[in-house]
Amino acid sequence: MARRLNDNTPIAWLLVLPAVVGLVAFVAVPFLLAFFLSLTNLRLGSPLPLEYVGPRQYVRILTDPSFQRALVNNAVFALVVVPVQTSLALALAILLNRGLRGMVVFRTLFFMPVVFPMALVAVVWELLYAPGSTGTLNSFLDTITLGAWEPKAFLHDPYWALPAIMVLSIWQGLGFQMVILLAGLQSIPDQLYEAASIDGAGRLSQFRHVTLPQLRNPLAFVVVLTGILAFRVFDQVQILTQGGPNDATTTVMYEAVTAAFSRQQVARAAAMTVVFFLIVLTITLAQRMLVREEREVA
Amino acid sequence: MNDRVPDGAVSTRRRVTALAMTGANYLVLTVAALLYVAPILFMIVASFKPDERVLPEAGSWQALLPSRVTTENYADVFERVRFGRYLLNSILVTGSIVAGGLVVNSLAGYALARLAWRGRRAVFRFVLALMILPLQAIAVPLFYETTVLGWRDTYVVQIVPFLANAFAIYLFYAFFLGMPRELEEAARIDGAGVGRTLVEIILPHAKPAFAAAAITTFLMYWGLYLWPLMVTTHEDVRPLPLAVATFRTLPPLKWGDIMAFAVMMVAPVLVVFLVFQRWFVRGVAASGMKG
Numbered sequence: 001m002a003r004r005l006n007d008n009t010p011i012a013w014l015l016v017l018p019a020v021v022g023l024v025a026f027v028a029v030p031f032l033l034a035f036f037l038s039l040t041n042l043r044l045g046s047p048l049p050l051e052y053v054g055p056r057q058y059v060r061i062l063t064d065p066s067f068q069r070a071l072v073n074n075a076v077f078a079l080v081v082v083p084v085q086t087s088l089a090l091a092l093a094i095l096l097n098r099g100l101r102g103m104v105v106f107r108t109l110f111f112m113p114v115v116f117p118m119a120l121v122a123v124v125w126e127l128l129y130a131p132g133s134t135g136t137l138n139s140f141l142d143t144i145t146l147g148a149w150e151p152k153a154f155l156h157d158p159y160w161a162l163p164a165i166m167v168l169s170i171w172q173g174l175g176f177q178m179v180i181l182l183a184g185l186q187s188i189p190d191q192l193y194e195a196a197s198i199d200g201a202g203r204l205s206q207f208r209h210v211t212l213p214q215l216r217n218p219l220a221f222v223v224v225l226t227g228i229l230a231f232r233v234f235d236q237v238q239i240l241t242q243g244g245p246n247d248a249t250t251t252v253m254y255e256a257v258t259a260a261f262s263r264q265q266v267a268r269a270a271a272m273t274v275v276f277f278l279i280v281l282t283i284t285l286a287q288r289m290l291v292r293e294e295r296e297v298a
Numbered sequence: 299m300n301d302r303v304p305d306g307a308v309s310t311r312r313r314v315t316a317l318a319m320t321g322a323n324y325l326v327l328t329v330a331a332l333l334y335v336a337p338i339l340f341m342i343v344a345s346f347k348p349d350e351r352v353l354p355e356a357g358s359w360q361a362l363l364p365s366r367v368t369t370e371n372y373a374d375v376f377e378r379v380r381f382g383r384y385l386l387n388s389i390l391v392t393g394s395i396v397a398g399g400l401v402v403n404s405l406a407g408y409a410l411a412r413l414a415w416r417g418r419r420a421v422f423r424f425v426l427a428l429m430i431l432p433l434q435a436i437a438v439p440l441f442y443e444t445t446v447l448g449w450r451d452t453y454v455v456q457i458v459p460f461l462a463n464a465f466a467i468y469l470f471y472a473f474f475l476g477m478p479r480e481l482e483e484a485a486r487i488d489g490a491g492v493g494r495t496l497v498e499i500i501l502p503h504a505k506p507a508f509a510a511a512a513i514t515t516f517l518m519y520w521g522l523y524l525w526p527l528m529v530t531t532h533e534d535v536r537p538l539p540l541a542v543a544t545f546r547t548l549p550p551l552k553w554g555d556i557m558a559f560a561v562m563m564v565a566p567v568l569v570v571f572l573v574f575q576r577w578f579v580r581g582v583a584a585s586g587m588k589g
Contacts, residue, residue: 011492012415019406020421022462026440027428033439095327100320108575109331112338114582115571117521119539120560123546124341127553130356136340139357171337176582183583232434235523239543253434253524260438261528269438277435284430 078230089177111175184218349554371558407470473507513581
């Protein structure tokens with residue numbers, strides 16, 4: 001049997017060839033190219049010859065106040081959006097999972113923004129964020145605070161711009177997380193809850209001792225995915241604030257793209273890309289360790 | 299007799315509590331859903347309003363209730379920009395990535411899951427390693443590479459780099475791994491080769507995997523903004539997400555027109571989503587299950 005299957009080597013290579021060629025040419029090569037370029041002085045259209053400059057680009061970006069601010073902004077984004085979005089998604093998933101009538105309608109409504117491209121979300125929310133007391137969000141907040149709200153120019157205010165970007169990002173991404181967590185909830189066997197309730201566990205204790213541990217893998221997946229997305233933020237920033245005001249909303253990707261396109265500094269942009277990759281790698285490895293630990297315990 | 303009374307009281311109280319819980323459940327969901335849908339409703343209503351009333355009414359209840367319905371914003375969009383062209387570009391690019399990707403990635407996933415061959419392990423590790431690389435981590439050098447290849451301002455540069463997809467390969471791999479072996483073994487005994495087994499036995503059983511892969515790939519690339527922004531300068535090849543952002547900055551600023559553009563951009567996808575929503579939800583849930 002084994003020998004007969006071994007005869008599959010040529011045909012198997014034929015089947016994987018298009019995928020392997022594509023992945024090598026358009027993922028692996030650019031990835032290695034990023035490391036290589038980040039150690040050079042490459043600048044498109046520059047008359048200087050290409051030369052190896054060692055870690056100079058890294059020293060430059062890490063001492064650049066705008067890039068430092070970008071790292072802080074991405075970190076703040078992650079630290080706020082990941083817990084807020086995950087708990088909202090979990091709360092909605094739990095409400096939807098109680099087996100009541102009409103839940104499909106609610107699920108559809110919450111999932112809808114997921115099919116909206118971020119560029120579209122940004123453009124629609126720009127109008128909602130319109131400054132002045134007649135702006136939609138401003139007047140809504142004025143109504144629910146019974147007139148105590150001071151109108152804000154959300155996207156032009158150094159204090160409000162980043163939160164404004166976060167809110168629209170959560171609005172767009174929540175449904176995706178919710179659906180994953182809902183699937184996780186539905187795969188928890190009912191017997192676990194029955195056993196817990198026979199043992200006298202209340203709702204809260206069932207949530208802590210049955211729901212959360214059983215949801216560990218989908219939760220870890222959702223947290224890591226949102227964490228990585230938080231460091232990828234670009235579209236909404238480029239469209240709404242161009243990183244401003246005063247770098248209040250600049251991000252690692254925004255700095256990289258600006259360096260590469262507005263200033264043709266490909267080497268510098270490549271170094272930023274590598275920093276971004278190291279962050280993604282750290283988050284992913286943290287998840288792998290977390291999930292493995294769980295498997296050992298189980 | 300005596301112990302029956304407290305029993306009944308308890309069950310009545312329980313029923314009342316359960317009813318209150320259900321009511322609270324619906325109430326919270328309804329409020330959340332209203333807040334959630336408001337921006338979408340706002341967008342649709344604004345698109346059907348006379349343009350000059352969009353901004354003044356944005357802060358009142360009229361933002362969600364059209365006073366006078368007009369389609370002039372829609373006509374305006376077609377007069378000011380080539381909406382049809384952008385839509386065509388988006389459909390062509392995303393359609394090609396999805397269709398081409400299904401072929402390329404399902405074949406690779408099948409070979410990795412079901413065939414024994416030299417190099418399988420190495421290729422599998424390679425695919426797993428690349429799964430963690432988002433486009434953003436390679437966008438700058440990939441831009442440099444495709445510029446060297448002379449691909450700027452084409453459909454090719456928006457399609458070809460994304461056909462092979464490590465995540466989709468893994469999705470197919472996981473699906474094929476879970477299929478019962480007997481299916482192919484029966485075909486092998488009948489003397490069918492790998493190719494015939496694949497086409498006649500495997501593919502007809504793999505519809506859920508194809509649906510999940512098609513939907514996740516579609517969601518990944520339909521809204522792509524960063525990449526077309528980098529590699530296209532000509533509007534002949536620009537897709538919708540880029541076009542909507544550009545349209546917003548096109549003077550004169552007319553929010554009614556912008557919202558009409560937005561509605562036309564999302565309506566086809568929303569219809570597809572509503573029709574196939576079970577598959578969308580399953581596709582996304584399947585992508586989460588691997589975690």
